[in-house]
Amino acid sequence: MTGLPDHDHYPDQLIRDILRRCRVIAMVGVSANWVRPSNFAMKYLQAKGFRVIPVNPAEDGATVHGERVHGSLASVPVAFDMVDIFRRSAAAGEAVDQAIALAPAKGIAVIWMQLGVRDDAAAARAEAAGLTVIMNRCPKIEYGRLAGELSWSGVNSGIITAKRLRIG
Numbered sequence: 001m002t003g004l005p006d007h008d009h010y011p012d013q014l015i016r017d018i019l020r021r022c023r024v025i026a027m028v029g030v031s032a033n034w035v036r037p038s039n040f041a042m043k044y045l046q047a048k049g050f051r052v053i054p055v056n057p058a059e060d061g062a063t064v065h066g067e068r069v070h071g072s073l074a075s076v077p078v079a080f081d082m083v084d085i086f087r088r089s090a091a092a093g094e095a096v097d098q099a100i101a102l103a104p105a106k107g108i109a110v111i112w113m114q115l116g117v118r119d120d121a122a123a124a125r126a127e128a129a130g131l132t133v134i135m136n137r138c139p140k141i142e143y144g145r146l147a148g149e150l151s152w153s154g155v156n157s158g159i160i161t162a163k164r165l166r167i168g
Contacts, residue, residue, distance in 0.1 A: 007123060007135050015142050018110055018132065022081035023050055025139070026073055028095045029086030030054035032064045037114075038086040039064065041140040048143060053080060073098045073106075082110040084139060089117050096122035100129045114138055 060071035083099040113135040123133040
């Protein structure tokens with residue numbers, strides 16, 4: 001890709017490639033409260049075969065969907081491919097900076113900021129460090145959209161087929 005990435009539009013192929021390649025996700029800001037979007041997104045992604053490691057200092061040591069919650073990215077004991085940020089935009093930069101520092105040791109390749117979360121300065125720092133950045137998108141929604149699952153719940157995905165689509 002030449003020039004600056006267009007963080008308002010992402011090619012479907014880029015999203016597909018990320019969802020195929022990144023199988024272990026550290027989800028920053030996940031909640032143990034089952035009605036929170038982060039909780040549901042974690043459960044959905046686990047059902048699709050991703051390992052999702054919850055990160056939330058307020059819930060350190062708790063268990064969410066069978067995974068121990070860690071207080072920080074640095075305390076996650078295993079390698080992970082993606083950092084999914086479920087925090088407000090003002091707090092995203094701190095998580096991005098932690099991910100940049102940990103990227104070589106943990107194997108982090110992607111920073112993904114959830115719906116409504118955008119920090120262009122943090123994105124520029126991450127991209128300068130060689131990381132791919134997605135902002136204002138949800139991997140759960142993107143997975144469902146690209147797999148044709150959104151239409152199962154009444155959302156018009158624009159895909160007409162009798163066959164179940166597959167991401168990977």
